[in-house]
Amino acid sequence: MPHADSLILTLVGGFVLAFVFGMLANRLKLSPLVGYLVAGIAVGPHTIGFVADGELAPQLAEVGVILLMFGVGLHFSLADLMKVRKIAVPGALFQIAAATAMGWGLGRLMGMTDLEATLMGFALSVASTVVLLRALEERKQVKGQIGRLAMGWLIVEDLVIVLALVILPLLIIQPGEALNGAELAKSIGWTLFKVAGFTGVMLVVGARLLPWLLVRIAHTRSRELFTLGVLAIALGIAWIAYWLFHSFALGAFLAGLVLNSSPLGHNAAERSLPLRDAFAVLFFVSVGMLFDPTILVREPLAVLGVLGIVIVGKSLAALAITTAFKLDRATSLTVAAALAQIGEFSFILAAVSVQLGGMTQGTHDLILAAALLSISLNPFVFALIDRMGARPRPPLKGSPEGVILAEEKAAAVNPATA
Template identity: 70%
Template sequence: MPHDDSLILTLVAGFVLAFVLGMLALRFKLSPIVGYLLAGVVVGPFTPGWTADTALAAQLAEVGVILLMFGVGLHFSLQDLMRVRKVALPGAVVQIAAATALGWGVGRLIGLGDAEAALMGFSLSVASTVVLLRALEERKAVKGEAGQIAVGWLIVEDLVMVLALVLIPLIASAAGTFDGGQIAMKLGGTILSVTVFVAFMLLVGGRVLPWVLVRIAHTRSRELFTLGVLAISLGIAYLAYAVFGASFALGAFIAGVVLNGTPLGHNAAERALPLRDAFAVLFFVSVGMLFDPWVLLEQPVAVAAVVAIIVAGKSAAALVITSVFKLEKRASLLIAASLAQIGEFSFILAGVGLGLQVLSRETHDLVLAGALISIVLNPFVFRLADKLAPPPPPPPEAPAAA
């Protein structure tokens, strides 16, 4: 009996190559994301050899996006954001504006239209949560002042990107019309439907979902609890898309936020973590499959300019903001180094732009090249920050008692 093995081959190739190349990336003290992206390049259509099923990979990546956004919502902390809002809020807004403006300028110089150039710049403005947290954890700086500000900064960026995922398709659909009334009606309708969805989740979901989780927990079955968390994240994401016209990503994010405030929110996050990590790997692999590495040879100047925006431009904006708020030099440099890279949201935005035909394939490849190179360079940016402002020496050990 013949079998259609494309799904199995895609999963095997994706997981095995991601594991091997992720281990190699760690060996060279790089983020495993570099290995996952390269795994996708290896099995993608732009390199010789066997090619994975790109349609299946795209659908698996969509599940990865849902679980990533669900995880972002589960770890969203309004209290942490409010604690550092004086620096993080204006800092994130200024940095997003600066990166978008720089990207627009570079895009116009290389012949892109206004919309494409602006979306490219916007895609370069948000840092990777995975890369940032890993770098701060290595330096045991997550709980310090710089770490808390960097995390709060990233929360603001994530919130802006969640809103952008709702508005970009609407703006793109209205780009060909100049009827102000029609655009206003579309915008108002979208905002209304999203508002109704959010209100429904906060009022109804906030009561029903905790009750459901408690009932599942009473079964004392780990499998059922894990399955329940997965069903909630995927089910609400689909509900947001099919009923309220919102995106899968927004639905998953709001579901995570609602569960975050419940007594079993921490348990839900623990159960979702393995699934999120597994599908996140497939997400990064699928992104790598869409990347044409020949862009590095065909457009080296444009790639260098994009990397400069991410590493130098965003860092400079962060340093200016932190200096205005009179943070210590080392804290400012750590925050700037933490944000001198891009990742998951940039991939999602670039993919949305490609699907809506706002971004061309070449511009999409520029964003992916900038992400890959900036993640590779990020450890070296941190080393430069350590040289410019060395960490304080550890306190002397107390003398042993006689």
């Protein structure tokens, strides 16, 4: 492909095919993410026909990662998390630990190193917020206590991912750079200290400076300048975080988090949404380009193994923790089904692991295969739990979800006490 045309052809091929396959997936009652990934496979090097620029697509995808994490920060709600913290925080951490342990066990059986097996399990433990929101919207449960619990659960997972992306470069040691336990602990401690300092600066100084800056830009009454200002803040802070911690995700997330609390946070989210959607599509297309579909034929048992962890293992872990908190049957089953898939953050973790040399391309393909299949099968998982009794019922007095609902009703009656 001529270098002068590579950007245009990559954008045209990615967007057009993503639209076509996304529409087809939507008609088949599947998540459009499946269509975007298939579009990437179609323009990737493992299929015949047009092949997009394999060097340019990952760079465009990196912008997609920044805007995805910026969107997570913009929609992060500490208030919603605090309402369900007693269940969501321990539940998410237990489920992540259980899925990581299962992935490590499977990886070791397949001959992986401890590090690669752990990274695979960790990538399999994180559910997709996009897929979850779509499922809850179709069931009209986004604003109910079940939806809030599931979203709070994923908020905790998102926070864990942000920290993991910062620490990951320290864990994946290149040949000749071996660190002993004390040196590794010191490096991780120092990095976390810098992260805490950067976060503090963003939440104290950034929370004053960035909203003030947005207000000044808004006074120009220029939509273009306001949109550019939002993007400049997101990309600029992401670059600073990359310079400090080699993590675009942390800076983008904190930029969104700070703007979320500003008076113009809603406008910032609205202005950045079209570009976030566009580059998110390119991110999924680029992930599909890296996928070798022949792994479904070459290693069917391995694919079934990772898929089993995602759909069965994670669901059982979620059922165990929700049952331990004495949640009702409908809530437990719905949360379990909502987590029985993986998506964008699994791709990010896998891509970073491959880039750093901690994961092989074959393991990356296994994770992507599990994502494609689990997202496609997620509607059927919800249909199954409905037959098992996952129908919302009024919460019992004194139960955790009953307490949550009672607090919300009291706050609605007297907002001053909220």
